[in-house]
Amino acid sequence: MTVHLFLGPTLAAADAAEVLDAVILPPVAHGDVYRAAQRGATVIGIVDGYFEGVPAVWHKEILWAMREGVHVFGSASMGALRAAELSPFGMEGVGAVFEAFQRAELEDDDEVAVAHAPAAYGYRALSAAMVNIRATLAAAAARGILRPATHAALLRIAKQLFYPDRSYPRLLSEASAQGLDPDELSALKRFLPGGQVDQKRADALAMLRAIRARLEAGLTPKQVRYHFEATIFWDSLRQAAAPLGEPLAEPGEGSWMQSALLDEARLHPVAYALARKGALTRLLSRALSDEQTPRPLDEEVDATILSFRRARGLLTAEAMEGWLRANGLSAEEFARLMESEAQVAAVQRWAAPHLSAHVVDQLRLDDLYVWCWARAREKQRLLEEAGLADPDLAAAPLSRGELLAWYIERRGEGAAPRDLAEAALQAGFRDEPMFLRALLREYHYVRLRER
Structure with missing residues (x-):
């Protein structure tokens, strides 16, 4: 049979x-x-x-x-x-x-x-199923890690998340922001690596x-x-009904297509300059990866794929397949592209400690150095006069989520990050605390100038 x-x-x-x-x-x-x-x-x-x-x-x-x-x-x-x-x-x-x-x-x-x-990528899951979260939290409650009230609150928080956003780190972050018992959340975090139930x-x-x-x-x-x-x-x-498992028809690709695409891009100097800088980064990332940086982990590639699809509204299979067709990619080629993108991110993290002086030089070449330095001096002066040179989130008139929303609204371009950690990575900060401090300083500086 x-x-x-x-x-x-x-x-x-x-x-x-x-x-x-x-x-x-x-x-x-x-x-x-x-x-x-x-x-x-x-x-x-x-x-x-x-x-x-x-x-x-x-x-x-x-x-x-x-x-x-x-x-x-x-x-x-x-x-x-x-x-x-x-x-x-x-x-x-x-x-x-x-x-x-x-x-x-x-x-x-x-x-x-x-x-x-x-x-x-074998259809690897990029989010956690609600039924698995239910089973995991039930196991944690049975072990005495969660009180009934906390268990119920975590289920409510997880259920309110859109299904592609469900993950245990996101659940813990939301629970912390909503004031759930930090000791229980810490115990749950320790339980999760070996205690997750894949029902x-x-x-x-x-x-x-x-x-x-x-x-x-x-x-x-x-x-x-x-x-x-x-x-x-x-x-x-x-x-x-078409034959089962019939692959998507992929558009043809030849040297004439690449030449035509590059011709169009080169006729728009600003767009081509940005694309060329990005391409150079990718090329150097590939070269460096062979010698000095590790290959991205599976979970890093998964996170890259999910971030890419969320930013473009490609969460459904139909939307994803349409994007692949429109961009002349097979599923395998898209997988390689996402591996490359994750590798770029890995190289950028590796290079971050050594990059600052080169960024300053680039600001000089782009005629942005004078403006940045003048604004930095004015910001420091105003913040010191107001006693806000090293502001604390606890004393700010808004929450972490509201601060992120304020930042996204002022930025006004690009894919909106889901949280401060992702925003920090996108903005080029070493870590979330460093980004949070800079963001609080910017918030208070803008308010002082508005006054």
């Missing part, structure tokens, strides 16, 4: 292959179950699937597949959702996430949704083991009792 599995960020294909011999496919989308059945699948296991942007897998195609004798299992993510909805018709759900949806303890799709990297992965593996056991026991074709109605909408799905 042939098993087709739809996997993505929940479970790596290599890990699935250790448990079950199966055809591994990308996250399921509209029409994919129909195509898998047409290709001869006798068992279909759904773990991951697309939720927005790309049309989700249709209930009707699952019902049709089961009517055709195919056993359909679901678990962990999209599979758990569809299994909870279709279990009365014979779809088989496995795992704690499925059971929670079936009992209506969970109802929202965002409970299992995550942002993830492209296929070239989705556990459920996916449980589904694979359940399928294997059923196969070993001897699985006959699926039998159902419902009547399948072939509507005009069903006919449209059948007609529109």
